[in-house]
Amino acid sequence: MYNAKAYSVTSATSPFASTTIARRDLTEHDVQIEILFCGICHSDLHQARNEWSGLMPTVYPCVPGHEIVGRVTKVGSAVTKFKSGDLAAVGCMVDSDGTCPECQAGLEQFCPNFTLTYNFPDQHLGGVTYGGYSDSIVVKDRFVLRVPGNLDLAGTAPLLCAGITTYSPMRHWGVTKGTKVGVVGLGGLGHMAVKFAHALGAHTVVFTTSPGKKEDAFRLGADEVVISRDANEMAKQGGSFDFILDAVAAEHDINAYINMLRRDGNFVMVGAPEQPLPVSVFGLLFRRRNFSGSLIGGIAETQEMLDFCSQHNITSDVEVIPIQKVNEAYERLVKSDVKYRFSIDMTSLKAE
Numbered sequence: 001m002y003n004a005k006a007y008s009v010t011s012a013t014s015p016f017a018s019t020t021i022a023r024r025d026l027t028e029h030d031v032q033i034e035i036l037f038c039g040i041c042h043s044d045l046h047q048a049r050n051e052w053s054g055l056m057p058t059v060y061p062c063v064p065g066h067e068i069v070g071r072v073t074k075v076g077s078a079v080t081k082f083k084s085g086d087l088a089a090v091g092c093m094v095d096s097d098g099t100c101p102e103c104q105a106g107l108e109q110f111c112p113n114f115t116l117t118y119n120f121p122d123q124h125l126g127g128v129t130y131g132g133y134s135d136s137i138v139v140k141d142r143f144v145l146r147v148p149g150n151l152d153l154a155g156t157a158p159l160l161c162a163g164i165t166t167y168s169p170m171r172h173w174g175v176t177k178g179t180k181v182g183v184v185g186l187g188g189l190g191h192m193a194v195k196f197a198h199a200l201g202a203h204t205v206v207f208t209t210s211p212g213k214k215e216d217a218f219r220l221g222a223d224e225v226v227i228s229r230d231a232n233e234m235a236k237q238g239g240s241f242d243f244i245l246d247a248v249a250a251e252h253d254i255n256a257y258i259n260m261l262r263r264d265g266n267f268v269m270v271g272a273p274e275q276p277l278p279v280s281v282f283g284l285l286f287r288r289r290n291f292s293g294s295l296i297g298g299i300a301e302t303q304e305m306l307d308f309c310s311q312h313n314i315t316s317d318v319e320v321i322p323i324q325k326v327n328e329a330y331e332r333l334v335k336s337d338v339k340y341r342f343s344i345d346m347t348s349l350k351a352e
């Protein structure tokens with residue numbers, strides 16, 4: 001065991017503060033990574049503030065962070081995929097059983113025995129896992145991703161959650177050239193969804209509550225932008241969407257979007273608001289529409305996504321901050337005041 005520097009919260013209402021946490025000594029399959037950047041996902045905020053208390057209550061102290069990019073500092077004796085000095089990345093999961101049908105299918109995110117990167121029982125040290133708001137992490141090699149050399153590292157970190165969470169459902173539901181795609185909510189996830197839909201050749205329509213994001217939406221690749229609080233603009237959209245991805249973190253009316261789908265179209269939630277959302281069943285009955293959810297993506301697909309980003313030169317639009325600004329960043333995230341992801345420069349932890 002060794003001590004790593006980190007930032008943690010000690011209750012749902014306390015601010016982040018500097019601390020030290022224990023990391024395990026490397027086993028033969030482990031990779032130790034010096035963390036260079038960690039994105040701030042809205043899930044970090046939900047978890048730090050115990051907003052998912054019903055499903056995944058937060059154990060304090062909590063060190064969030066599952067959009068991790070860094071450099072390998074040490075590897076276990078059985079690791080062949082990485083060596084000291086390599087760039088490496090870690091997303092939302094750090095382990096799974098590797099044997100269940102989900103793991104065999106490359107869908108580790110649905111493994112009943114997986115381990116999430118933070119706030120999950122730590123199989124090695126007891127207590128809970130600690131995430132990427134830290135200067136180092138030790139992760140089983142199977143859950144470490146290769147980082148393409150041509151991408152900006154600060155903008156690569158958010159790909160590990162915001163990227164895969166939007167890429168995976170688009171691949172699963174076959175978004176391609178000519179598909180009409182809606183993206184609801186232009187935040188961290190939403191702006192990645194727009195980039196992917198555009199790169200896949202889809203006709204992409206952004207629904208935003210923020211008129212100030214309109215120009216950005218076009219720049220990111222949208223073909224149309226709708227201000228969702230404007231009833232006239234919404235009414236003009238009609239019922240022709242093949243696929244709508246909803247990445248909103250708060251309560252909102254999803255029925256308006258379900259009614260915009262064509263026959264057999266898919267409305268997919270990736271946003272994870274705390275409270276249940278009412279669904280009008282008639283919207284589903286007519287035109288046999290589908291309402292689904294999607295959770296991150298498997299490890300092989302995450303690597304595929306990173307390689308896709310490398311080919312298409314896609315990264316997240318980030319505002320880089322030092323860890324000392326994390327409390328301010330959380331306040332701004334709640335107000336949708338970030339374009340479009342905070343990425344923490346972890347070298348700032350050295351000053352603590």
Ligand SMILES: NC(=O)c1ccc[n+]([C@@H]2O[C@H](COP(=O)([O-])OP(=O)(O)OC[C@H]3O[C@@H](n4cnc5c(N)ncnc54)[C@H](OP(=O)(O)O)[C@@H]3O)[C@@H](O)[C@H]2O)c1
Nearest residue numbers: 042043185186187188189208209210249250271272295296
């Ligand atoms: N399924 C998964 O695997 C997965 C993975 C990661 C995150 N998530 C969840 O996905 C959600 C989004 O995460 P994120 O990091 O992208 O968050 P984010 O950056 O805060 O973006 C959320 C966006 O939702 C819109 N929004 C916020 N409040 C709204 C309201 N009251 N009504 C309508 N729209 C509203 C805003 O976009 P506009 O300003 O454009 O309206 C905002 O930018 C979170 O709940 C997060 O926990 C799920």
Ligand SMILES: [Zn+2]
Nearest residue numbers: 041043161162
């Ligand atoms: Zn996330």
Ligand SMILES: [Zn+2]
Nearest residue numbers: 098100103111
């Ligand atoms: Zn499994």
